[in-house]
Amino acid sequence: xxxxxxxxxxxxxxxxxxxxxxxxxxxxxxxxxxxxxxxxxxxxxxxxxxxxxxxxxxxxxxxxxxxxxxxxxxxxxxxxxxxxxxxxxxxxxxxxxxxxxxxxxxxxxxxxxxxxxxxxxxxxxxxxxxxxxxxxxxxxxxxxxxxxxxxxxxxxxxxxxxxxxxxxxxxxxxxxxxxxxxxxxxxxxxxxxxxxxxxxxxxxxxxxxxxxxxxxxxxxxxxxxxxxxxxxxxxxxxxxxxxxxxxxxxxxxxxxxxxxxxxxxxxxxxxxxxxxxxxxxxxxxxxxxxxxxxxxxxxxxxxxxxxxxxxxxxxxxxxxxxxxxxxxxxxxxxxxxxxxxxxxxxxxxxxxxxxxxxxxxxxxxxxxxxxxxxxxxxxxxxxxxxxxxxxxxxxxxxxxxxxxxxxxxxxxxxxxxxxxxxxxxxxxxxxxxxxxxxxxxxxxxxxxxxxxxxxxxxxxxx
Amino acid sequence: xxxxxxxxxxxxxxxxxxxxxxxxxxxxxxxxxxxxxxxxxxxxxxxxxxxxxxxxxxxxxxxxxxxxxxxxxxxxxxxxxxxxxxxxxxxxxxxxxxxxxxxxxxxxxxxxxxxxxxxxxxxxxxxxxxxxxxxxxxxxxxxxxxxxxxxxxxxxxxxxxxxxxxxxxxxxxxxxxxxxxxxxxxxxxxxxxxxxxxxxxxxxxxxxxxxxxxxxxxxxxxxxxxxxxxxxxxxxxxxxxxxxxxxxxxxxxxxxxxxxxxxxxxxxxxxxxxxxxxxxxxxxxxxxxxxxxxxxxxxxxxxxxxxxxxxxxxxxxxxxxxxxxxxxxxxxxxxxxxxxxxxxxxxxxxxxxxxxxxxxxxxxxxxxxxxxxxxxxxxxxxxxxxxxxxxxxxxxxxxxxxxxxxxxxxxxxxxxxxxxxxxxxxxxxxxxxxxxxxxxxxxxxxxxxxxxxxxxxxxxxxxxxxxxxxxxxxxxxxxxxxxxxxxxxxxxxxxxxxxxxxxxxxxxxxxxxxxxxxxx
Numbered sequence: 001x002x003x004x005x006x007x008x009x010x011x012x013x014x015x016x017x018x019x020x021x022x023x024x025x026x027x028x029x030x031x032x033x034x035x036x037x038x039x040x041x042x043x044x045x046x047x048x049x050x051x052x053x054x055x056x057x058x059x060x061x062x063x064x065x066x067x068x069x070x071x072x073x074x075x076x077x078x079x080x081x082x083x084x085x086x087x088x089x090x091x092x093x094x095x096x097x098x099x100x101x102x103x104x105x106x107x108x109x110x111x112x113x114x115x116x117x118x119x120x121x122x123x124x125x126x127x128x129x130x131x132x133x134x135x136x137x138x139x140x141x142x143x144x145x146x147x148x149x150x151x152x153x154x155x156x157x158x159x160x161x162x163x164x165x166x167x168x169x170x171x172x173x174x175x176x177x178x179x180x181x182x183x184x185x186x187x188x189x190x191x192x193x194x195x196x197x198x199x200x201x202x203x204x205x206x207x208x209x210x211x212x213x214x215x216x217x218x219x220x221x222x223x224x225x226x227x228x229x230x231x232x233x234x235x236x237x238x239x240x241x242x243x244x245x246x247x248x249x250x251x252x253x254x255x256x257x258x259x260x261x262x263x264x265x266x267x268x269x270x271x272x273x274x275x276x277x278x279x280x281x282x283x284x285x286x287x288x289x290x291x292x293x294x295x296x297x298x299x300x301x302x303x304x305x306x307x308x309x310x311x312x313x314x315x316x317x318x319x320x321x322x323x324x325x326x327x328x329x330x331x332x333x334x335x336x337x338x339x340x341x342x343x344x345x346x347x348x349x350x351x352x353x354x355x356x357x358x359x360x361x362x363x364x365x366x367x368x369x370x371x372x373x374x375x376x377x378x379x380x381x382x383x384x385x386x387x388x389x390x391x392x393x394x395x396x397x398x399x400x401x402x403x404x405x406x407x408x409x410x411x412x413x414x415x416x417x418x419x420x421x422x423x424x425x426x427x428x429x430x431x432x433x434x435x436x437x438x439x440x441x442x443x444x445x446x447x448x449x450x451x452x453x454x455x456x457x458x459x460x461x462x
Numbered sequence: 463x464x465x466x467x468x469x470x471x472x473x474x475x476x477x478x479x480x481x482x483x484x485x486x487x488x489x490x491x492x493x494x495x496x497x498x499x500x501x502x503x504x505x506x507x508x509x510x511x512x513x514x515x516x517x518x519x520x521x522x523x524x525x526x527x528x529x530x531x532x533x534x535x536x537x538x539x540x541x542x543x544x545x546x547x548x549x550x551x552x553x554x555x556x557x558x559x560x561x562x563x564x565x566x567x568x569x570x571x572x573x574x575x576x577x578x579x580x581x582x583x584x585x586x587x588x589x590x591x592x593x594x595x596x597x598x599x600x601x602x603x604x605x606x607x608x609x610x611x612x613x614x615x616x617x618x619x620x621x622x623x624x625x626x627x628x629x630x631x632x633x634x635x636x637x638x639x640x641x642x643x644x645x646x647x648x649x650x651x652x653x654x655x656x657x658x659x660x661x662x663x664x665x666x667x668x669x670x671x672x673x674x675x676x677x678x679x680x681x682x683x684x685x686x687x688x689x690x691x692x693x694x695x696x697x698x699x700x701x702x703x704x705x706x707x708x709x710x711x712x713x714x715x716x717x718x719x720x721x722x723x724x725x726x727x728x729x730x731x732x733x734x735x736x737x738x739x740x741x742x743x744x745x746x747x748x749x750x751x752x753x754x755x756x757x758x759x760x761x762x763x764x765x766x767x768x769x770x771x772x773x774x775x776x777x778x779x780x781x782x783x784x785x786x787x788x789x790x791x792x793x794x795x796x797x798x799x800x801x802x803x804x805x806x807x808x809x810x811x812x813x814x815x816x817x818x819x820x821x822x823x824x825x826x827x828x829x830x831x832x833x834x835x836x837x838x839x840x841x842x843x844x845x846x847x848x849x850x851x852x853x854x855x856x857x858x859x860x861x862x863x864x865x866x867x868x869x870x871x872x873x874x875x876x877x878x879x880x881x882x883x884x885x886x887x888x889x890x891x892x893x894x895x896x897x898x899x900x901x902x903x904x905x906x907x908x909x910x911x912x913x914x915x916x917x918x919x920x921x922x923x924x925x926x927x928x929x930x931x932x933x934x935x936x937x938x939x940x941x942x943x944x945x946x947x948x949x950x951x952x953x954x955x956x957x958x959x960x961x962x963x964x965x966x967x968x969x970x971x972x973x974x975x976x977x978x979x980x981x982x
Contacts, residue, residue, distance in 0.1 A: 071502070117832065119906065138732065138802045140802055420833065426768075449842055457972075
């Protein structure tokens with residue numbers, strides 16, 4: 001059997017004490033000193049371990065991070081003086097979209113590379129907006145891999161980037177058409193340009209290194225590439241602005257480059273193609289209500305790869321009722337299919353991808369690949385506190401992050417995302433990530449389910 | 463060596479009948495207090511050191527918050543989980559106002575706010591604990607009818623008629639459920655007394671004492687519990703008439719004799735919490751006793767692969783059912799499936815293959831261990847599936863030949879009634895039983911020593927946190943409370959039996975819809 005794509009995770013404990021969700025505090029000065037303290041009986045041994053290592057800076061063991069909230073100590077205390085509280089620092093993590101739970105699970109995945117597993121049924125809201133109003137399907141009996149969890153190695157998460165022609169032309173026995181060059185990514189994911197507020201210390205170098213180690217592509221500005229302490233490698237996609245276009249050395253090595261959309265984009269792409277025909281040129285545009293029209297135009301111009309960028313919360317840029325990526329990408333994908341040019345462009349979507357489920361769902365909506373940025377800095381212990389944007393010092397000193405540590409944390413995170421993508425593909429009975437694209441039949445949308453189940457009984461949804 | 467048995471645990475068949483653990487269980491309700499010293503309630507009461515132990519609060523409170531047992535000089539610490547809160551002030555039984563030294567203070571319990579989640583709110587947890595303790599309906603200050611998930615059952619409401627039909631009496635309301643609806647079928651017409659039975663929780667995932675209590679309470683209430691996929695420990699044999707044998711993909715503990723002793727055999731194709739993924743018992747819970755039962759190596763992680771490798775079509779499924787039908791000539795056949803897009807077709811397929819029961823497990827169902835990504839995202843919530851499958855079976859003309867059992871996020875008698883009104887025949891409950899035994903849904907069931915509260919664990923020390931008698935009585939109480947509330951709902955709706963409630967969507971409304979169709 002040929003070697004399969006696998007990301008090797010390594011346990012990488014956080015370099016600074018992380019915030020946890022729950023903690024136990026004494027809240028009444030009423031201790032009877034019964035010498036029978038319930039803390040000794042902690043099922044997880046946290047109090048004991050804490051005593052041993054708490055002062056062991058930079059100690060990683062911390063019961064606020066590790067308390068599982070089982071309430072055994074709270075409920076057994078002789079004087080009932082213990083209480084469980086939600087750590088206020090935890091509640092301040094992230095933002096409305098990157099919720100504290102998402103930050104915490106991202107940290108855990110970056111630490112272990114594992115798939116988060118827990119007991120009990122799902123405890124979250126019934127549904128939500130955007131990706132939370134989609135459920136992926138499962139296949140009850142018919143399976144692509146006849147071995148369940150042990151057959152996951154047969155699932156291919158690789159995708160192609162570039163233009164695929166619809167047919168081959170021949171003249172007699174001679175092949176007259178030349179299929180354009182494609183590049184392969186082992187996962188439908190690319191690293192996005194790290195925004196300037198996080199571009200400090202070894203952050204960008206680590207992201208680029210991680211990309212190289214696991215074979216993913218990382219988009220970076222020429223400045224970032226020039227400053228990063230990395231060996232030259234062919235997994236960097238330079239994001240060029242106009243002035244970089246003429247005779248830039250960085251561009252030469254890259255198998256793919258990216259340009260912002262503009263009036264003259266056709267000429268710029270032609271110029272780059274002329275210099276090196278098998279270099280893929282991607283065009284980035286901001287998602288807006290009329291994006292589908294522009295994407296179609298670009299596709300007709302022969303643009304091979306289009307990167308549609310949403311904001312950090314997955315919304316398009318619009319003054320009135322901006323749509324979530326879920327709906328906007330479906331529209332763009334649908335328009336390309338209708339025009340019979342879907343396979344001639346690769347659609348990469350960016351923004352609002354916070355969890356691996358978002359990756360799978362964005363692909364179901366019609367993307368070929370997605371990009372990530374914020375989860376990568378979360379992996380390096382960022383809390384999205386926003387101090388950096390305000391010009392204040394970073395509380396977790398992102399500028400001092402060690403490259404080896406940060407690289408491994410990013411690799412772990414991607415390992416975890418890869419495993420979780422396999423879980424979803426396996427459950428859906430889909431053997432290739434390529435075949436997931438636009439496969440809305442393997443997915444259920446909230447509105448459709450509501451209409452079918454409740455609409456016919458209760459009438460119109462308010 | 464880790465073992466699941468203790469000195470007092472019966473070892474032989476003779477022990478079973480003589481041991482108090484295994485004495486006959488009745489339906490009688492008995493107050494069964496919590497097992498922790500400090501039970502959590504919505505409110506907390508603090509007694510300051512200025513208390514003079516006059517005992518006024520003991521006289522005042524009628525909820526048993528304050529007690530001074532005989533022979534005690536001082537009033538003991540308040541059982542504040544019983545407190546009904548500030549509303550008490552109007553009733554004249556308010557300890558705070560009546561304390562001569564003003565030593566008592568009342569506040570909302572800070573732990574309470576950290577409990578639960580959107581589906582199982584603190585109030586739902588607390589009301590389940592109340593039902594398990596008292597055997598009756600939860601107090602009014604707890605929201606015990608809906609959770610806070612913002613969809614599905616939590617947005618459905620019953621529309622009660624203004625007048626109850628004359629002649630309907632609570633004691634006449636029939637909660638029996640016939641499980642074998644097939645006509646021209648020679649197998650027994652098994653009937654259970656309440657329209658629900660207990661979900662499968664395997665030996666290995668769950669404390670055997672909790673499992674025993676589940677089946678003992680099921681016996682008392684003439685319903686069923688299920689082995690789950692961990693084999694059939696001998697200690698279940700005395701209750702074999704009320705234990706479903708589960709055949710799942712790992713085939714752990716599936717033997718001719720375990721098939722032959724069951725009145726219902728359940729095929730588990732998939733589980734709602736992790737549809738399409740199969741089961742996974744982490745190595746740390748695989749103790750020698752578990753390994754022996756599952757014929758596996760101690761400490762290795764055990765996978766139940768997905769799917770059945772012998773079943774890739776409805777025809778294969780029929781072969782599967784035929785196999786069991788031949789091994790046991792009197793058993794009923796149940797197919798447990800989760801809720802994909804084409805769940806209606808799966809249900810009809812199971813009917814065609816010869817199943818008596820189709821059991822749908824919705825995506826928000828319980829689990830001992832599942833990837834979080836699966837619990838949240840894969841397959842549809844049960845509320846949708848009930849409606850779709852019921853209507854499809856009706857349209858296909860086979861609705862009255864198959865029993866539709868649903869599970870996955872059904873927490874309370876209110877959810878049970880709503881599910882039946884949406885079109886289910888009966889329900890499987892799982893998490894509610896565990897909550898009755900003290901589960902707080904911390905979600906740490908999967909690895910290490912397992913559940914810190916002793917419920918879902920195989921750790922020899924943690925197993926001791928439960929006793930079979932305590933658990934049994936809590937569950938008997940829970941069943942009683944569930945039935946009382948269900949009967950009350952049906953009485954107020956004017957519906958005389960569970961079978962008459964099935965599919966009565968006209969009795970429901972959805973808060974997010976205009977409900978025009980229901981009104982007309």
